[in-house]
Amino acid sequence: MNPNGCVAGLIGEIDTYSHRGVPIADIYSKEKRSEVMSKIRGKETKPEILVRKFLFSKGFRYRINDKRYPGKPDIVLPKYHTIIFIHGCFWHGHENCKAAKLPETNTDFWKKKLSDNIVRDRKNIEKLRDDGWNVIIIWLCEIKNKNVREKRMERLISEITDGK
Numbered sequence: 001m002n003p004n005g006c007v008a009g010l011i012g013e014i015d016t017y018s019h020r021g022v023p024i025a026d027i028y029s030k031e032k033r034s035e036v037m038s039k040i041r042g043k044e045t046k047p048e049i050l051v052r053k054f055l056f057s058k059g060f061r062y063r064i065n066d067k068r069y070p071g072k073p074d075i076v077l078p079k080y081h082t083i084i085f086i087h088g089c090f091w092h093g094h095e096n097c098k099a100a101k102l103p104e105t106n107t108d109f110w111k112k113k114l115s116d117n118i119v120r121d122r123k124n125i126e127k128l129r130d131d132g133w134n135v136i137i138i139w140l141c142e143i144k145n146k147n148v149r150e151k152r153m154e155r156l157i158s159e160i161t162d163g164k
């Protein structure tokens, strides 16, 4: 018998067993599930979570996505009477921002849609300020990159504490 063939056969057998084993298949599906979940999280809420974590680490306590207020603010800090919106540059029309550039096709459609968003945001912010809230907008481009984010977060603290 060829000894190499023997070894190869053994490896093949182990591989086959590990792929066929039911418990292993379960573990795999759990991993897969959490991978999918982390991808969803990463895409939709990661920057928001970074801001929250930062605030929490500095001792701030807050409510999130509070539906009672106009615009359903991302973060509400009742103690400081402060509301924070984390705005995507494109959807909320960040002025002079590369990430807010209009698409080259259907430009009129996008222009209308985005200007509606901007008008709605403006109304919400105005209403909140009229009610005495300190409203802070954080743009996604300000928190995407680590260095830029650190500077923004530093500024955020003084915006919260000076604005109350």
Ligand SMILES: [Zn+2]
Pocket (backbone or CB within 6 Å): 089, 094, 097, 098, 099, 100, 139, 140, 141, 142
């Ligand atoms: Zn931006």
